[in-house]
Amino acid sequence: MYTLIIILGLAATVLFVAGFGRGLRNAIAEYRSHSFEPSDVPDFNYAGVAAISVIASGVIIALAGVSPVFIYLGPLLAIVTAAGVGVAFFVEKSNA
Amino acid sequence: MDKSIFAAMPSLTPTLGYTAMIGLGLFSLALSYAIKTYLVRNTHDFIIADRRIGLGFGVGSVIAVWTWAMAVMMSSAMTYQWGLSGLFWFVVPNGFAVMAMIPFARVLRKNMPEGYTISEFIQYRFQQSKVATGIVTVTMIFGIILEILINLKGTSVVISTVFGIDWKTATVVGITCVLAYSYFGGLWTSVMTGTLNTLMITVPAAIVVAAVYDKIPGGVTGVFEAVGKAGAQNLSVLRPEAAAGFGITLAFGLLAATVSDQTFWQKVWAIKSRDVGRTFLWAGALFYPIPICLGMLGLVGIAVGLKPADFGGDIAAVGPYIVSHIGLSLTLVMLYVLVILAACYSTIDGASSALSSIVAVDIVRRYFPGTSEGRLFAVTKVSVLLGGIISTIIVLSGVDFTTLVLTTYALKTSILLPLVLAILWPKTTTFGFVGGVVGAIVIGMPIYEMAGELIGTLSILAIGGAIVFVTGIIGAQSFNLADLRRIPDEVKPAVGAE
Numbered sequence A: 001m002y003t004l005i006i007i008l009g010l011a012a013t014v015l016f017v018a019g020f021g022r023g024l025r026n027a028i029a030e031y032r033s034h035s036f037e038p039s040d041v042p043d044f045n046y047a048g049v050a051a052i053s054v055i056a057s058g059v060i061i062a063l064a065g066v067s068p069v070f071i072y073l074g075p076l077l078a079i080v081t082a083a084g085v086g087v088a089f090f091v092e093k094s095n096a
Numbered sequence B: 001m002d003k004s005i006f007a008a009m010p011s012l013t014p015t016l017g018y019t020a021m022i023g024l025g026l027f028s029l030a031l032s033y034a035i036k037t038y039l040v041r042n043t044h045d046f047i048i049a050d051r052r053i054g055l056g057f058g059v060g061s062v063i064a065v066w067t068w069a070m071a072v073m074m075s076s077a078m079t080y081q082w083g084l085s086g087l088f089w090f091v092v093p094n095g096f097a098v099m100a101m102i103p104f105a106r107v108l109r110k111n112m113p114e115g116y117t118i119s120e121f122i123q124y125r126f127q128q129s130k131v132a133t134g135i136v137t138v139t140m141i142f143g144i145i146l147e148i149l150i151n152l153k154g155t156s157v158v159i160s161t162v163f164g165i166d167w168k169t170a171t172v173v174g175i176t177c178v179l180a181y182s183y184f185g186g187l188w189t190s191v192m193t194g195t196l197n198t199l200m201i202t203v204p205a206a207i208v209v210a211a212v213y214d215k216i217p218g219g220v221t222g223v224f225e226a227v228g229k230a231g232a233q234n235l236s237v238l239r240p241e242a243a244a245g246f247g248i249t250l251a252f253g254l255l256a257a258t259v260s261d262q263t264f265w266q267k268v269w270a271i272k273s274r275d276v277g278r279t280f281l282w283a284g285a286l287f288y289p290i291p292i293c294l295g296m297l298g299l300v301g302i303a304v305g306l307k308p309a310d311f312g313g314d315i316a317a318v319g320p321y322i323v324s325h326i327g328l329s330l331t332l333v334m335l336y337v338l339v340i341l342a343a344c345y346s347t348i349d350g351a352s353s354a355l356s357s358i359v360a361v362d363i364v365r366r367y368f369p370g371t372s373e374g375r376l377f378a379v380t381k382v383s384v385l386l387g388g389i390i391s392t393i394i395v396l397s398g399v400d401f402t403t404l405v406l407t408t409y410a411l412k413t414s415i416l417l418p419l420v421l422a423i424l425w426p427k428t429t430t431f432g433f434v435g436g437v438v439g440a441i442v443i444g445m446p447i448y449e450m451a452g453e454l455i456g457t458l459s460i461l462a463i464g465g466a467i468v469f470v471t472g473i474i475g476a477q478s479f480n481l482a483d484l485r486r487i488p489d490e491v492k493p494a495v496g497a498e
Helices: A002-033 A047-063 A068-091 B014-039 B043-051 B055-066 B069-082 B084-099 B101-111 B118-125 B130-163 B167-215 B219-230 B240-259 B262-270 B273-287 B289-303 B315-325 B330-367 B373-397 B402-424 B430-451 B453-474 B481-486
Strands: none
Touching: A002 A068, A002 B014, A002 B055, A002 B167, A047 A068, A047 B084, A047 B273, A047 B289, A068 B055, A068 B167, A068 B219, A068 B273, A068 B289, B014 B043, B014 B130, B014 B167, B014 B330, B043 B167, B043 B262, B043 B330, B043 B373, B055 B084, B055 B167, B055 B262, B055 B273, B055 B330, B069 B084, B069 B130, B069 B240, B069 B289, B069 B315, B069 B330, B084 B101, B084 B240, B084 B273, B084 B289, B101 B240, B101 B262, B101 B273, B101 B402, B101 B481, B118 B130, B118 B262, B118 B330, B118 B402, B118 B481, B130 B167, B130 B262, B130 B315, B130 B330, B130 B373, B130 B402, B130 B430, B167 B219, B167 B262, B167 B289, B167 B315, B167 B330, B167 B373, B219 B289, B240 B402, B240 B453, B262 B330, B273 B289, B289 B315, B315 B330, B330 B373, B402 B430, B402 B453, B430 B453
16 A cells, blocks of 8 residues: 555655646746636535535544544545645646 | 654764754845845835735745744644644644634735735724734734744754753754844845745655654554554543643633734735735645644654653753664754754744834835835844844843733733634724723633633633623624725825835
8 A cells, every 4th residue: 555655645746746737838828828817706605615615524533433444535535635726737627 | 662763963063063054044045135235115015015926925934834843843743642632733733723724814805905904904994093003013013023022942952952052052043043134135035045944844844754753663654553552532632621621721812913913914915916815825734734643753653652851851852862862874964953953944034024024114105104215224234133133132032921921922822812703703993992802811811820721812802802702792893894995005105216
């Protein structure tokens, strides 16, 4: 499992760094272009997804008390966090 | 399985400690200088990043400022003290507190698109009331100083313990590193270095925790069985004493820590409006794995039967002690130190950046409206250093900062419901807002002192909310939040004036 976590960690790092580079380029391009930035706020309140993630966090902690294998969920999900931030850079739209 | 597997690591020299602290600082400084060159021309860019922070930097930086150095250590400590119930009550409200910003952020960003600070909102919401605005401004400043103070103190203690560096020297070196790079690029620096720090927290934390379990005899199965033998309640998330002992109080404290914190409000107005809601959603959800991962170190502490006396008496040290004594390679121990340093630096630079927005908008622009853009920019940049300098003086003086902690707690908790109602309930009055905060402090804090944290916290919240509610019902006023859309941008230079 240790080796798998290192491999996944490296993959997440690559995704993160690629996303960071994209975000940095977009930020500079938008700043230089002085493009118009709309001030609309979407109507979604995200309450459902937020509730699911709160419940999921509790369930994941509880699972660590059910079987020892779930102890590794923490490290695996920490890698998901790094990958998730990387993905966020690719999901966002640029105005440049 | 017992604690005989632990031994001190002789290769952790002071030179390595300084290298880690200064190395991370220099890396951030180089990035900061590049950011300043490309993205920062004036005060508006410096304190609000031209309102162009996208989803990626938004999510990465919110996670980074919310991951305090103490949180890295306390997730292990709470698990060590209360088993999985401790981790549950520490973690679940933490991510929720970030996501709780979504409704407030959406309302204010929609109705006050040119805002900068929460104190500025209060100023316009309550007809320029100096008392209401002053209370909120002071609360924000106290909160920021406390954030810096706690992270600085916690990190200096860890660095001094692990590397044998004098804690006062560690404090000065740490704050110098952060302030050096924070000075240049303002909020853009904070979000970009913070985002990188999120990477330095997550992947190293996962690798180090997995390495600890790989190193310990019996691995996860051995730890799981030993924890169960030490007490079956350690593997349950349903221990009521954990909820009563700290969980419920912490939950409200964390809500106050986000909703009553300019560090978050600054980002609400700096992130692109279309990304504001989902940034806090992603950040809250993606924050969860960090304390869950690090909390697993606490189970190792229970499994091997560590006693607080083994690591100096403070349970916050259980994680650092396990990592630095279980026989991991030097590289892995340094990775763990990097996790703590990254958490410390990103929280301090986020707080320093928030302080600069308060100084620019709530102090200089409000009380010295004729200040030129050039002078405002200079004052704003210098103000980034203020919180760090004040906090360092307090830490180095060795004074007990319990009074500061209590004062900040009282202000933040007392302001929580009045602030929430000011945003969401149009009938909230100026008298109700001020009366709610003052009443919660004057009546609620003595109850807190006499009846303890849980009853005290609930009393403070109930008193503050009740006063706002009753005065709102009695009063005939109704504020139209949409009126705030007419408020001009107070800092952005006119086109051609830069």
